[in-house]
Structure formats: structure tokens, C-alpha cells
Amino acid sequence: EIVLTQSPGTLSLSPGERATLSCRASQSVSSSYLAWYQQKPGQAPRLLINGASSRATGIPDRFSGSGSGTDFTLTISRLEPEDFAVYYCQQYGSSPRTFGQGTKVEIK
């Protein structure tokens, strides 16, 4: 099973700042089969990125994903008030599909 480790656990930033979230895999994720999700309190997760760098339908271009192999990054170029949430990475290159433990982006 591939273990995904996200860092940092919490990111304290102000609106307008840049957020950089990391997801490291215990072994290589084949074909960059990595996704990112956003979850707000009391809501279901929302798909942001698949294939490590492809934005899902309707996702603003301030969200971008990069990386390959074992190291992946989600970048939010300029934080909007609605971006403060928990973010999860997920790999789907091998079974079972697994998620990282999440990074909380909070208002500083």
C-alpha cells in the first residue's frame, strides 16, 4: 500500500498570499495518477486536480498541481477567502487507493 504524507499539517496564511502544499509518496506513483481535493467543514470533498496537474471542471486557474514519482505539490497562487479549507492528496496508481492525512490552510 502506498502511504501519502502531506506537509505541513497546518498552513497559516493571509488572503492574497501563495500557498504551497506537499504530498510525498512512500513509493513511486505510476503515471502520475495523483489527485487533489478540497474539503470545507460539513461538506464533501471536491476534486481540484487529477493526473497530478490537470484541473477539474470549473476549478479556477489559481490552483495548480505539479510533480511526479514520489513528490507532488499543490499551489494556490493567491488565496481567496473561500480557499481556506483542508486539502487532501490521493493516489490511484495502485491498489488500494489511498489518501494523505490532509493539510489545513487557515487564515493567519
Add this chain to the structure above:
Amino acid sequence: EVQLVESGGGLVQPGGSLRLSCAASGFTFSSYWMSWVRQAPGKGLEWVANIKQDGGEKYYVDSVKGRFTISRDNAKNSLYLQMNSLRAEDTAVYYCARDGILWFRESYFDYWGQGTLVTVSS
């Protein structure tokens, strides 16, 4: 508009059973793999099970094998999760989710329901 609506959650005693349902609309249900994903209170996400378009293939996370059964009824656009021998550690919000890649057993989840809470406690 894609919609997934779960139901059937509630309070159940350890060792008990519960059946979750997910009603799908806004897309061709029979064309997609479908999954259940859970989230324990205050914790992260865990994929639980998925099922192929025709129901002919089913996969489970090790912790629920032999206790949970995923099924679907394409005529009713519905997904189910039969949960038996429930344990305290099964307490979670259970989400119905659509697998985003039609032809691949492992995928990202492109649409999610709002979730239904299952609490296992005496």
C-alpha cells in the same frame, strides 16, 4: 447536473447491520465504476469499496472484507453498501462517489454525495 444522494445511516450497536443507499442522477449511471469512501469523525478519507459498471467486479479495503458488500441496481440508478458485523471503528460519514475514469478500476473521484453518518455504539 450530477447528483449523488446517500441515505440509510444511523446509530447501530456493535455487531449490528446497516444498509446504505445512494441515488444517482444527472449522468449515465451504468457507464461508471462507483465507490464508497468514508471519513471517521475529525479524521481523513478512506476508500472502502468499488464496483464495476455491470456489477461483475467488486473490490474492498482489507478492513471491511467479509463484512461489507457493495452492489448496484442500474435500472434504479442506485448504489448500495450492506454493512454487517459493524464495529466501533466503522463509525464514519460514508460518501458515495463516482469514479472519474470509465475504463480503469482505480481512479480519482470526480463527484461526491453529501454523506451519511454511521455511528456504531452501544
